[in-house]
Amino acid sequence: TQLLEQSPQFLSIQEGENLTVYCNSSSVFSSLQWYRQEPGEGPVLLVTVVTGGEVKKLKRLTFQFGDARKDSSLHITAAQPGDTGLYLCAGAGGFKTIFGAGTRLFVKA
Amino acid sequence: NAGVTQTPKFRVLKTGQSMTLLCAQDMNHEYMYWYRQDPGMGLRLIHYSVGEGTTAKGEVPDGYNVSRLKKQNFLLGLESAAPSQTSVYFCASSLIRVVDNEQFFGPGTRLTVL
Numbered sequence: 001t002q003l004l005e006q007s008p009q010f011l012s013i014q015e016g017e018n019l020t021v022y023c024n025s026s027s028v029f030s031s032l033q034w035y036r037q038e039p040g041e042g043p044v045l046l047v048t049v050v051t052g053g054e055v056k057k058l059k060r061l062t063f064q065f066g067d068a069r070k071d072s073s074l075h076i077t078a079a080q081p082g083d084t085g086l087y088l089c090a091g092a093g094g095f096k097t098i099f100g101a102g103t104r105l106f107v108k109a
Numbered sequence: 110n111a112g113v114t115q116t117p118k119f120r121v122l123k124t125g126q127s128m129t130l131l132c133a134q135d136m137n138h139e140y141m142y143w144y145r146q147d148p149g150m151g152l153r154l155i156h157y158s159v160g161e162g163t164t165a166k167g168e169v170p171d172g173y174n175v176s177r178l179k180k181q182n183f184l185l186g187l188e189s190a191a192p193s194q195t196s197v198y199f200c201a202s203s204l205i206r207v208v209d210n211e212q213f214f215g216p217g218t219r220l221t222v223l
């Protein structure tokens with residue numbers, strides 16, 4: 001059974017701080033995705049990483065895929081209250097996707 | 110485009126009652142999925158469909174049935190609801206592309222079974 005473990009489960013920080021959240025697995029995935037989910041809504045895709053070692057940037061968010069394609073990290077620079085939400089990583093294999101339990105981020109103004 | 114829509118948004122059932130959740134997408138996607146989301150457990154796949162008229166079991170299919178009679182609709186049925194089925198249910202759809210496999214989610218249905 002493929003599993004994705006996310007850490008930390010919960011993170012509360014002040015506006016302007018930097019943070020990194022992690023997504024780890026013992027399985028290899030063809031691609032890894034990060035979604036953000038806001039209260040009362042469905043997840044929305046932020047990025048997909050495909051190649052081992054790949055780094056993608058989305059404004060203040062930096063995503064990295066591990067060399068062995070088993071793990072990924074999300075780094076946020078100078079967090080803002082608008083970054084508040086549940087961040088989910090997801091491993092894609094074929095047409096099914098395995099989701100982690102998520103990191104709930106709260107950014108205080 | 111409305112994207113993915115779900116009906117209803119909220120529902121309270123008594124144990125043993127039945128109901129159907131409706132999902133509709135207007136993006137002409139081939140693949141559709143039903144997930145449940147519980148605290149601390151992330152999204153778990155219940156059933157999915159790779160095209161009109163086809164369905165398959167996911168990770169947690171017991172107690173649920175699905176149908177995909179039309180490409181744009183994916184129905185999730187609970188024949189005899191149990192308190193363990195209290196959850197938030199999300200429908201999603203995606204194109205055929207395998208590697209990217211971006212899924213577009215609906216807003217969710219919050220179901221409580223008493």
